[in-house]
Amino acid sequence: MAVARTSIKDRVAPDAYRRLREGIISGLFHPNERLVEASVAIRLEVGRTAVRAALVRLDQEGLVTLEPNRGARVRLISDREALEIEEVRATLEAMLARRAATRVTAADLRELRQMVLEMRLRVDKNDAVGYSALNAPFHQRIWLAADHPTTSRLVGSLKSQSIRLQYQTILRPGRTERSLREHEAIFAALKSHDPDGAESAMREHLVEVLETLQWAIDGQRRAPRWLPG
Amino acid sequence: MAVARTSIKDRVAPDAYRRLREGIISGLFHPNERLVEASVAIRLEVGRTAVRAALVRLDQEGLVTLEPNRGARVRLISDREALEIEEVRATLEAMLARRAATRVTAADLRELRQMVLEMRLRVDKNDAVGYSALNAPFHQRIWLAADHPTTSRLVGSLKSQSIRLQYQTILRPGRTERSLREHEAIFAALKSHDPDGAESAMREHLVEVLETLQWAIDGQRRAPRWLPG
DNA sequence: AGTAGCCGAATTGTCGACATTATTGAGGAT
DNA sequence: ATCCTCAATAATGTCGACAATTCGGCTACT
Numbered sequence: 001m002a003v004a005r006t007s008i009k010d011r012v013a014p015d016a017y018r019r020l021r022e023g024i025i026s027g028l029f030h031p032n033e034r035l036v037e038a039s040v041a042i043r044l045e046v047g048r049t050a051v052r053a054a055l056v057r058l059d060q061e062g063l064v065t066l067e068p069n070r071g072a073r074v075r076l077i078s079d080r081e082a083l084e085i086e087e088v089r090a091t092l093e094a095m096l097a098r099r100a101a102t103r104v105t106a107a108d109l110r111e112l113r114q115m116v117l118e119m120r121l122r123v124d125k126n127d128a129v130g131y132s133a134l135n136a137p138f139h140q141r142i143w144l145a146a147d148h149p150t151t152s153r154l155v156g157s158l159k160s161q162s163i164r165l166q167y168q169t170i171l172r173p174g175r176t177e178r179s180l181r182e183h184e185a186i187f188a189a190l191k192s193h194d195p196d197g198a199e200s201a202m203r204e205h206l207v208e209v210l211e212t213l214q215w216a217i218d219g220q221r222r223a224p225r226w227l228p229g
Numbered sequence: 230m231a232v233a234r235t236s237i238k239d240r241v242a243p244d245a246y247r248r249l250r251e252g253i254i255s256g257l258f259h260p261n262e263r264l265v266e267a268s269v270a271i272r273l274e275v276g277r278t279a280v281r282a283a284l285v286r287l288d289q290e291g292l293v294t295l296e297p298n299r300g301a302r303v304r305l306i307s308d309r310e311a312l313e314i315e316e317v318r319a320t321l322e323a324m325l326a327r328r329a330a331t332r333v334t335a336a337d338l339r340e341l342r343q344m345v346l347e348m349r350l351r352v353d354k355n356d357a358v359g360y361s362a363l364n365a366p367f368h369q370r371i372w373l374a375a376d377h378p379t380t381s382r383l384v385g386s387l388k389s390q391s392i393r394l395q396y397q398t399i400l401r402p403g404r405t406e407r408s409l410r411e412h413e414a415i416f417a418a419l420k421s422h423d424p425d426g427a428e429s430a431m432r433e434h435l436v437e438v439l440e441t442l443q444w445a446i447d448g449q450r451r452a453p454r455w456l457p458g
Numbered sequence: 459a460g461t462a463g464c465c466g467a468a469t470t471g472t473c474g475a476c477a478t479t480a481t482t483g484a485g486g487a488t
Numbered sequence: 489a490t491c492c493t494c495a496a497t498a499a500t501g502t503c504g505a506c507a508a509t510t511c512g513g514c515t516a517c518t
Contacts, residue, residue, distance in 0.1 A: 150313035
């Protein structure tokens with residue numbers, strides 16, 4: 001059989017943090033699930049020490065809650081908190097868009113244009129998930145153009161916390177069409193180096209997202225439980 | 230002599246993180262200073278394990294940089310980064326002020342009014358440091374009124390990173406007078422429940438702070454080193 | 459029947475020992 | 489003199505063992 005010589009620390013140990021993080025974000029570990037150090041260590045094929053360090057880090061990052069002597073759980077973001085996070089994100093991304101408008105290079109614009117075109121393509125093909133996959137890269141490209149690493153890091157961290165509800169927002173009928181137009185508006189503003197335009201376009205876009213989120217929350221408040229009879 | 234029965238873990242261990250953090254913020258550990266686990270452990274009278282955990286957490290928080298196999302240092306925030314942080318803070322606090330304007334209770338206003346009066350008092354007494362000490366609580370009181378814990382936490386964390394330059398901003402001649410008037414303007418806007426007014430007053434205030442910061446940076450770029458002869 | 463208190467399993471917290479990795483400095487060859 | 493090699497040192501990374509804590513269930517007593 002031989003589990004190969006990948007014997008627990010070929011070079012896996014260093015990124016126990018990254019892998020656990022990925023596991024949480026991807027939903028492999030469910031919200032509120034207990035994370036027992038020993039079990040996780042076995043599952044990830046790393047030592048308990050590494051898991052411990054990862055948990056501390058994830059706690060600080062907000063993806064995990066760590067209570068003294070009582071262990072760790074995948075942090076369950078409340079609905080209210082999810083909305084708050086989205087609100088902050090909107091504020092910061094609007095600021096980034098503003099900055100980006102005055103700094104985009106030709107290369108930036110070329111790439112962004114490419115992305116928007118690809119998005120349009122997928123929407124026309126009714127490929128909602130495919131479209132949604134381009135969403136994050138598009139935004140990130142704007143962050144890059146804004147040249148503001150501090151904020152970028154912050155927004156990135158926020159985003160990872162609110163993934164849970166992200167999936168459901170895709171499902172809203174007619175949302176992709178609208179989302180695409182918003183993205184196109186943002187691109188247009190950036191292209192014409194219009195800070196006010198970019199900021200407000202981004203803000204409008206994220207207000208939309210926020211409303212969709214609210215819609216998703218309302219929806220799930222009913223759906224998940226039918227009492228028998 | 231007897232260092233008392235505080236024998237290394239009476240109940241000190243749990244907050245090694247807090248103490249190390251405090252030490253960094255208060256300047257007890259200098260920027261760029263190496264933090265050797267063993268030494269810190271002795272100095273804080275805790276085990277190396279606790280120090281390790283604290284370092285990981287502080288790294289995630291941005292107060293310390295942690296390089297694999299090369300140890301930890303107190304993070305030195307570059308001038309550029311300090312400005313970026315202040316910029317983010319301005320954006321977020323402006324948003325908080327806006328929210329606060331629509332939610333301040335009578336009790337909030339009473340407390341804020343008290344603070345502003347006390348500030349006025351100290352400025353009139355030419356007590357710059359005394360005035361400056363009231364600054365943080367005033368802002369925090371507004372965060373509380375805004376009722377947006379996510380953002381409050383974020384802004385608090387940002388603030389701790391940029392302490393280094395904070396001191397020098399006090400020294401700017403005529404700054405306190407001006408700062409006081411800005412605070413009074415913010416209070417007035419909150420009192421009349423004017424979101425736009427509160428947001429812009431806060432933004433103006435923080436733009437002022439940002440400029441002062443820039444001034445301090447420029448100042449220190451010359452001051453700290455005279456070559457002999 | 460109800461409740462206080464107590465055992466025991468499971469899990470976290472801490473320590474000490476040791477392996478691993480960077481760093482420094484001395485010595486030697488070119 | 490300069491560069492290279494290689495030990496000596498110092499610090500970090502990891503593991504295993506054990507102490508401390510929590511929690512669930514069980515008993516004993518009223």
